[in-house]
Amino acid sequence: MSDEPAPTVLSVDEVSISFAGQGGPERPVVDRVSFDLHAGRVLALVGESGSGKSVTAMSVLGLLPGTATVSGSIRLDGGELIGADAARLRQVRGGQIGTIFQEPMNAFNPVYTIGWQIAEAIRSHDPRTARAEVEARVAELLSAAGIRDVARVRRAHPHELSGGQLQRAMIAMAICSNPVALIADEPTTALDVTVQAGILDLIRRLRDEHGTAVLLITHDMGVVADLADDVVVMRDGRVVERADAATLFARPQAAYTKALLAAVPTLDTLEAPAGRVAPRPAEDAEPAAEVRGACIVYGASGWGRRSLTAVEDVSFHIEAGCTLGLVGESGSGKSTVGRALAGLVPLRAGAVRIGGVDLTTVSARGLRAVRKRIGYVFQDPASSLNPRLTIGQAIAEPLRLHTDASAAGRRTRVDELLDAVRLDRDFAGRFQHELSGGQRQRVAIARAIALNPTLLIADEPTSALDVSVQASILELIRRLQDELGFACLFISHDLAVVQALVDDVVVMRRGRIVEAGPAEQVLTAPRQPYTQRLLAAAPVADPVQQRLRRDEWRALNTADDDVEIVT
Amino acid sequence: MTVANTVEGASVTARKTGFRHVVTSIRGDGWASAGIITIAVFILAAIFAPLLTAIPGQNPYTYHLGLLDDSGAPKGWGGGISATHWFGVEPLTGRDLFAIVVYGARTSLLVGVSATILSVLIGVLVGITTGFFGGWYDRVMSRVVDVMFGFPVLVFLIALTAIVPSSIPRPLFMIVVIGLFGWPAISRVVRGQVLSLRERNFVVASTAMGARPGHVLFTQVLPNVTATIIVYATIMVPSMIGFEAALSFLGVGVPPPTPSWGRTIGDAVGWVQTSPMYLVFPGLALLLITLAFNVFGDGLRDALDPKAVRR
Numbered sequence: 001m002s003d004e005p006a007p008t009v010l011s012v013d014e015v016s017i018s019f020a021g022q023g024g025p026e027r028p029v030v031d032r033v034s035f036d037l038h039a040g041r042v043l044a045l046v047g048e049s050g051s052g053k054s055v056t057a058m059s060v061l062g063l064l065p066g067t068a069t070v071s072g073s074i075r076l077d078g079g080e081l082i083g084a085d086a087a088r089l090r091q092v093r094g095g096q097i098g099t100i101f102q103e104p105m106n107a108f109n110p111v112y113t114i115g116w117q118i119a120e121a122i123r124s125h126d127p128r129t130a131r132a133e134v135e136a137r138v139a140e141l142l143s144a145a146g147i148r149d150v151a152r153v154r155r156a157h158p159h160e161l162s163g164g165q166l167q168r169a170m171i172a173m174a175i176c177s178n179p180v181a182l183i184a185d186e187p188t189t190a191l192d193v194t195v196q197a198g199i200l201d202l203i204r205r206l207r208d209e210h211g212t213a214v215l216l217i218t219h220d221m222g223v224v225a226d227l228a229d230d231v232v233v234m235r236d237g238r239v240v241e242r243a244d245a246a247t248l249f250a251r252p253q254a255a256y257t258k259a260l261l262a263a264v265p266t267l268d269t270l271e272a273p274a275g276r277v278a279p280r281p282a283e284d285a286e287p288a289a290e291v292r293g294a295c296i297v298y299g300a301s302g303w304g305r306r307s308l309t310a311v312e313d314v315s316f317h318i319e320a321g322c323t324l325g326l327v328g329e330s331g332s333g334k335s336t337v338g339r340a341l342a343g344l345v346p347l348r349a350g351a352v353r354i355g356g357v358d359l360t361t362v363s364a365r366g367l368r369a370v371r372k373r374i375g376y377v378f379q380d381p382a383s384s385l386n387p388r389l390t391i392g393q394a395i396a397e398p399l400r401l402h403t404d405a406s407a408a409g410r411r412t413r414v415d416e417l418l419d420a421v422r423l424d425r426d427f428a429g430r431f432q433h434e435l436s437g438g439q440r441q442r443v444a445i446a447r448a449i450a451l452n453p454t455l456l457i458a459d460e461p462t463s464a465l466d467v468s469v470q471a472s473i474l475e476l477i478r479r480l481q482d483e484l485g486f487a488c489l490f491i492s493h494d495l496a497v498v499q500a501l502v503d504d505v506v507v508m509r510r511g512r513i514v515e516a517g518p519a520e521q522v523l524t525a526p527r528q529p530y531t532q533r534l535l536a537a538a539p540v541a542d543p544v545q546q547r548l549r550r551d552e553w554r555a556l557n558t559a560d561d562d563v564e565i566v567t
Numbered sequence: 568m569t570v571a572n573t574v575e576g577a578s579v580t581a582r583k584t585g586f587r588h589v590v591t592s593i594r595g596d597g598w599a600s601a602g603i604i605t606i607a608v609f610i611l612a613a614i615f616a617p618l619l620t621a622i623p624g625q626n627p628y629t630y631h632l633g634l635l636d637d638s639g640a641p642k643g644w645g646g647g648i649s650a651t652h653w654f655g656v657e658p659l660t661g662r663d664l665f666a667i668v669v670y671g672a673r674t675s676l677l678v679g680v681s682a683t684i685l686s687v688l689i690g691v692l693v694g695i696t697t698g699f700f701g702g703w704y705d706r707v708m709s710r711v712v713d714v715m716f717g718f719p720v721l722v723f724l725i726a727l728t729a730i731v732p733s734s735i736p737r738p739l740f741m742i743v744v745i746g747l748f749g750w751p752a753i754s755r756v757v758r759g760q761v762l763s764l765r766e767r768n769f770v771v772a773s774t775a776m777g778a779r780p781g782h783v784l785f786t787q788v789l790p791n792v793t794a795t796i797i798v799y800a801t802i803m804v805p806s807m808i809g810f811e812a813a814l815s816f817l818g819v820g821v822p823p824p825t826p827s828w829g830r831t832i833g834d835a836v837g838w839v840q841t842s843p844m845y846l847v848f849p850g851l852a853l854l855l856i857t858l859a860f861n862v863f864g865d866g867l868r869d870a871l872d873p874k875a876v877r878r
Contacts, residue, residue: 342775371777384768388790397786398776447772457775 006038009180009213010060010097015072015082017055017064017237026069030056030237033072037181040211042203044218044228044245048260048466049437052237053217057183060215061097062089077180095125098174102186104166108158114169115154118142118176125177137176145172146202164195171202181213182206188223192329193493197537197553200227219467221264222539225249225546233257245543263471264541265496286356288455288487289341290317293350296336310336312511313350318504320454323481323488325502325519327495327534333511334491338459341489342374343367355454372402375448375486379460381440385432391443392428398450417446420483421476438469442476449480456481456488462497474500495538499523507531532556592870599866605859609852613672620666623651627670627826631661638841646844654848657831658838664845668852670826674815675856678741679808685746686807687800690753695792697754698761699784705758715751721813728819737821745810753799760792794871801864805857812853828853 017030030052037043045053059070060081074081076096081089093099101107108117118138123129129137142150145168158166167187174182184203188196204227206212216228224231224245231248233241233256241254252258296311311333318324328334339345340352343359352359354370362370378384385394395417396410405413415425421442432440441461448456458477462470478501481488492498498505498519505522507515507530515528526532536553540546593599612619620626634647639659641647646655646664654664693712697705724744731740764770765788773783814820815829823830828849835846 339771344771344775368777368779371775374775376772376775378768378772380768384772386769386773386787386790388793389786397773397778401776401778401782444772447776 006040008036009039009077010037010215011073011075012036012056012060013073013075015056015059015070015074017052017059017071018069019065020067020069028237030059033232033234033237033239035232035239035242037213037215038230039180039213040207041229042207042214042216042227043230043232044216044224045232045234046218046221046224046260047234048219048468050236051234053234054185056234057185057215057217060183061093061099063093091125094121094174094179095177096179097181097183098177098179100167100170100174100182100184100187103190104163104170105158105190107170108166110158113155113157114142114161114166118154118169118173121173121176138172141172141176142169144175145169146198147172162195163191164198167191167195167199168202171199171206175206175210175212178210179212181215183215183217185217186219187216189218189220193495194329194533194537196223197226197539197550200539201550201554203227220539221261221467221541222546225541225543226539226550233260249541249543260468261541263468265471265474265494265500266540286320287317287353288320288322288355289489290353291315291337291341291350292353294337294340294347294352295349296333296340296345297348310511311340314508314511314513315350316504316506316513316516318455318487318489320487321481321485322504323490323502325498325505326489326491326508327493327498327505328508329493329534331510332508334493334508335459337508338457338489338491341455341457342371342376372398372451373454375445375451375453375456377441377444377448377456377458377461380464381437381444382432382464384444385440387432389431390428391430391432391435394432394443395428395447395450398447402451413450417450420449420480421446436469437465438473441465441469441473445473445476445480449484449486452484453486456486457491458488459491460493461490463492463494470497477501495523495535496540507534529556589867589870593863593866596866596869598862599870602859602861602863602866605855606863609672609856609859610676612669613676616666616669616673619669620663623653623663623665625651625663625666627662627666628824629662631656631663634661635659640838640841641845646842648844655842655844657834658842658845664848667826667831668828668848671828671831671849672852672856674738674821674825674827675808675811675829675853678738678745678811678821679804681742682745682749682807682811683800683803685742686749686803687753687796689746690750691757691792691796693750694754694757695761695784695788698758699765699780699788709758712751712754715748718748720748721817724814725817725819733822737825741811741814741820745807745814749803749807749810753796753803756795756799757792760795761788764788764791794868798864798868798871801860801867805860808853808860809857 013034014032015030015034016028016032018026018028020026033052033056035043035045045056047053055064058064059068060074062081062084064070070082072082076092081092108114115138118141119134122134122137138154139150142153147153147165147168153161153165153169161169182203187203188199191199200223203214207214216223218224228245230244231242232239233248233254235256241248241252241257243253248257249261252261292315294311294314295309298308298310314333314337316324326334326337336345340347341354343352347360355373357366357370359367359370385391392411392414395414399405399410399413411428414428418425418427423439423442423446427435427439427443432443435443445461461477462473465473474497477488490498490502502519505517505519506513507522507528509530515522515526515531522531523535526535533553533556536549536556540549593603634642634652634656635658636642641656641658641661643649648655652663652665654668656662657664657667693708697708727744770783770787773787811820812827812829812832815827816833818830818833820829821827831849832846832853835849838845
């Protein structure tokens with residue numbers, strides 16, 4: 001622990017939370033969790049989905065649904081919060097404790113301006129503040145939150161701002177009454193990595209300048225390494241391990257923490273990745289997929305509608321059996337390229353060729369034949385499986401479409417495929433909502449490889465999954481590729497995940513290719529400033545290394561420190 | 568990889584689906600159970616109308632002028648209620664009111680349910696195709712739906728009955744006409760659902776696997792709107808029954824002497840001062856069946872919605 005003991009602001013002692021089941025017994029979700037929040041320090045509450053970390057944080061604010069039962073003790077500056085009356089809790093919420101939510105887009109009311117909403121927050125705690133004083137305070141808060149264009153932002157409605165600007169405005173609102181503590185619930189999960197670095201920097205500054213205590217809830221070990229002073233690891237509602245950040249990352253004690261850290265894909269910029277050796281085919285061999293000069297425009301048809309150029313002049317090719325990583329932030333057009341490869345979006349100009357067939361000129365029948373050779377894996381496995389079909393039916397769909405196998409033949413193949421993705425054969429009779437996220441993604445992969453495709457398009461296949469599950473899904477894709485030899489287009493925003501899997505990398509930004517080349521070159525010695533910034537912004541799960549990377553990122557960003565733009 | 572295995576291996580609690588779950592759910596809902604029982608009683612009564620009216624030995628066509636007084640009103644209490652005439656008799660003719668109500672259920676249910684089926688078929692077909700394919704087809708069909716919504720159906724029907732030859736069976740004519748004008752609402756609802764389903768990944772995935780549009784439409788999209796369709800159809804039946812009754816009330820429905828609730832109610836309005844029971848029995852039957860369908864439809868919607876929380 002630290003040498004100079006900082007005063008304890010918030011103390012959570014032996015808190016247990018359970019929810020009333022639907023007619024059944026009480027379901028405990030948090031079991032005797034204790035931690036202390038100190039002034040000027042960041043405590044990270046780490047865990048995977050379902051570990052009870054968010055529920056614990058919400059119990060501090062008394063924001064749990066009526067079905068929850070909370071026991072134990074939560075003291076803020078010595079005053080008990082459990083069982084406190086509504087007036088006291090209102091005073092705490094937004095007064096003594098500020099909250100930053102995960103999705104800034106949903107946390108603001110869309111019909112009011114940002115300035116109005118922050119002013120409302122100020123007045124709700126001090127109704128007699130003079131109008132001019134409130135106005136001045138709003139401007140002050142917004143600039144304190146690192147917004148440069150204060151005059152415009154305060155007059156803007158939420159939809160007119162980018163995610164990063166909204167999150168800054170949200171932080172401005174959270175600190176409006178000089179709270180002693182901030183609760184940040186996954187504050188950067190919905191944001192791009194370059195924006196995330198800026199937000200984390202802001203939270204760090206608040207801690208240092210105002211001595212605010214921060215309770216950071218996250219699943220991202222990189223964010224923890226970047227920001228946290230103390231860490232509490234939670235699993236299934238219990239505290240598994242607690243330590244200061246440096247100790248936790250250097251010498252994790254609990255087996256769960258060790259496994260969690262091991263599962264984090266590391267972006268190693270110092271040495272070449274120990275990736276597999278890709279089979280380089282002969283020079284004259286036809287590439288598995290080729291995109292040449294592709295332009296994709298959305299919303300162009302119809303009178304007087306505004307069109308949006310999603311992809312402009314993109315060219316690359318994937319050799320048979322190789323993996324190409326398509327990297328970029330949200331809105332860079334990387335998913336659109338993936339869809340174009342499956343013939344799902346029309347091209348304005350250029351060509352897409354799959355195994356020598358040009359998708360822009362092929363007939364509808366020819367396109368269906370091409371799709372037989374393509375497997376597609378989506379980001380969100382829950383939405384890519386039809387909720388009304390069983391797992392077996394879902395996996396058998398490509399077989400029904402493209403083969404004349406009998407029902408028994410299909411069942412045999414479904415069993416084989418379930419074996420291939422390491423799922424129990426019993427799963428064939430279940431529905432998707434009975435499966436966990438990782439299991440669903442395995443089903444989606446089984447469906448994608450059902451016809452031995454020559455190309456697998458994986459669009460952010462691990463982004464919606466917990467980190468330990470993510471590692472096993474990546475491992476599965478790698479193993480299947482070795483066995484089946486398909487080419488793979490791997491779309492991701494996570495550079496570490498990409499590095500673990502791919503041979504070549506294409507970096508996209510705002511619909512254009514910024515940089516392309518072999519993975520070892522682009523990810524270790526990038527030539528373009530944007531790629532360098534992207535690499536530096538991605539936090540790594542090591543506090544010492546992350547400090548170095550942070551300085552590197554700051555140096556790169558001196559020119560333009562807010563790289564996001566709003567169109 | 569121990570973590571991965573344990574985390575992934577954790578099974579998610581199963582949620583009940585399927586027909587059995589719906590039955591259990593309806594059974595737990597008192598109003599919905601009452602609704603389905605009422606519907607069943609009415610359907611059985613309609614099917615076995617001859618047997619049922621044979622118990623007191625009545626039929627809806629025989630005149631009993633002896634049971635009427637000089638002004639044509641039924642003699643005795645409650646419009647002539649007796650052991651042989653359970654609901655009393657009709658003024659002016661003396662026909663048995665119980666038989667009229669029971670046989671009237673045949674007309675009402677036949678027209679109501681058949682017109683609903685026709686409407687649902689057309690509405691679903693239009694809604695699902697317009698929502699899925701979009702483009703000029705959607706634009707044209709949506710304007711057609713707009714026109715149908717603004718159409719003065721009742722006036723049109725009254726005019727139509729004047730020119731339609733009487734050789735066409737009147738119940739069939741009513742089914743076709745009511746059905747053809749009833750589909751726009753359900754097509755709008757289905758189109759809205761399909762519009763959002765079309766963007767869902769499992770629909771895109773199916774297309775990416777090389778499925779034809781027809782396959783995507785019927786195996787991926789349709790199963791996800793069936794719950795809506797079933798519930799909407801249940802709620803449509805009473806409005807169709809009401810529409811038939813309204814047409815018969817106005818004198819353009821099924822021709823006499825075929826019993827019909829709407830026409831009986833229409834006739835009874837003139838007798839409400841002297842023989843109120845003449846209005847009460849067919850009115851009550853109409854109220855009960857429409858209420859039952861509505862309540863059952865509500866319960867069905869709750870039962871089919873996996874997100875609905877049981878209260």
